[in-house]
Amino acid sequence: MSGFALEVALHWAGAALYIAAMVLFANAVLFGHPGRTPVALGLAVAGLVPHGAAILLRWAAVGHGPYLLRYEVLSANAWLAVAALALFLRGRPAWGAVALVVLPASILALGLGLFSNDEIRRIPPTLRSVWLVFHVGFAKLAAAAFLLSLGTAVLQLVRARGASPRLVERLPAPEVLDAYTVRFVGFGFLFWTIAIAAGAIWANQSWGRYWGWDAIETWSLVSWLAYGTLLHARLFFRLRPVPTAWSSVAAFAVFVLALLVLPFLVPSLHAAYFQ
Amino acid sequence: MSMLPTRLRRALRSPWTITAELAGVALAGLASTLVEQHPGAAARARLAAARPAAAWLVQALGLDRVFTSGWFLLVVAAAACSLALVVAEQWRRAVREWPLLEEAGFRAAPYRTELVRPASGEGRRVRITARGRAAALGSPLFHTGLLVLLAAGAARMLFGAAAAREALEGDVIGADPGAFETQDRGLLAAPVALPAPVKLVELAPSHYPSGELLALSARIAGPAGPALLAVNAPLELDGVRLYLTQAFGPAAILELRLRGTATARAALLAPADSADPEWFGPLPGGLDLRLRAAAGPRRPDAVDVRVLSGGALIAAARLGPGGALALPEGGSLALREVRWWVRLVASRDPSAWPAYAGFALAVAGLALAIAAVRVDVLVVAEPAGAGERVVVALRPRRLAPLFAGEFDRLVRRESGRS
């Protein structure tokens, strides 16, 4: 088997295990079999192994970390999101429902990655900087934390929209869901701030200015402001759990737009990224 | 800030104003990606013809130069004033709230219970502790960082400047602003000039085996002797930073002989539609010239030359250095040599270090504000009958629902059941 074929096979093995985990999580949460949650979690963690191996193989083949092409970026983001989910669910079996948001999103990202450009592209000189590691690393952590906040926010909304009483019974209480949504948003916001700051320092090393209102920079700022506004609104207007959940879904939409959609649509200095 | 009238201060401190300020900055960002910034006269006229209402709106709100428009600068100035007020207030509050709570401060504690345990023989004891007190410094530090960043941004708008030019190997960049082709500078900034002439001695690109660019560096001779300049590794020259960009290619140094006069010119070839670097341009006498060189890691040793007249090819040759092409109407075009060219940027930005300090404060503040939570704990034990009555209270300042487990453990410990 060629290196690339092995990489793809490992990716699919990871995806298959995530899908199995998702089905089992759904079964555990929707049909009231809490005993199956740890097994589902085990399947998701097992999926991280081939998926992680695929990322490392690619890393070795292209000579740079997973941060250049869409295939690499989406795959690594999905890995980190599942790893963050596993970390959160460890010792919290009652929270299995969060996996029903995080796993489909990760599988989708992985799938989109697998069906996109898989050519090998080397990183250009401007990207060869230690700041890249901080910039990209923290952006990925932010994405994982925001995805978890989306998970808890969606559960809050499911609860509020009158899902079946038996399902509602199995979801955590609204104030606890709310506290975790805010916690994840908080950590995501911290990571996103570090990613933007590292990007600015790097831009000053590489392009001669730390801020230039480039389209991708600007949208990162807009998504950062969206989360900042959400955190303010919690304090200023004592936002209740359901409006908080809606606001975090909206802020997540802006974040995904900035991070994953906009790079296709606008001309930007960041054009080498996410082809 | 204390000189501001109370009503203005109250308005600037209002939650609605602060929310509107954040929204204003976000909207300016949105506008900058939706509306072309700094369009030429032709693009403006096109928009006016195609969508007059949109053109009017763009004009009225300055949306095509949104980051220097009056309303945006006003929003940022208002945000800076709000921030200054809030920061002063937050620091005062952080200092005021630093000490341990009094017993009465636990009346509002979300976790509070009473239990009875065997008598210890001691009298009434009150134990008040707190952890995570540094969390209270988080938000003030963060907002101070934002204020420093805004100040840095303002300094950059006023005093920052950047200049750029293309340079060939062998070129000397003089120590005057005229050595650059473009100057882009802040309202009060002098144009950028190098403190002393710098010679670009040689450019050294290196490539991956696949042919993609791996690194680009340049040997230069500067005021302090020879030095190396590279992409991502600018050179500090007495307050001016000199950058090597990734825009580079072969330059054909040509000599055109027409009717007894010789003119020399350099044509900078750059990747166009094909991956091979190319150049198109007019020659005197109504002729057009097309040059193309093979892309590759080494300086090309030949250039394909095509001369056109009214779109028709009239002469073509592959020339090496020293080679010449006779033109049909007399005269000749010679290739003297091929060198590398590269785009250089020089900038002077007194706001860079303040901006870094702002980032550092903001990140440190946020880490405290997000990761740390102040938790105050009260344990009051007093004799009651044969045993001892104990009041246990726990007051997290944020995210109270997440502390149920900790409170359970505390209660178990105090009741001796741990």
Ligand code: HEM
């Ligand atoms: C116009 C400028 C700003 C003003 C006047 C302002 C004001 C405030 C105030 C009054 C608080 C409440 C602090 C407290 O109760 O201790 C706060 C909290 C906060 N602000 Fe701002 N702020 C501004 C800009 C920003 C920006 C641009 C962001 C980031 C996008 C931001 C993020 C935060 C965060 C994360 C908190 C803490 C929320 C929490 O503790 O849950 N602020 N701000």
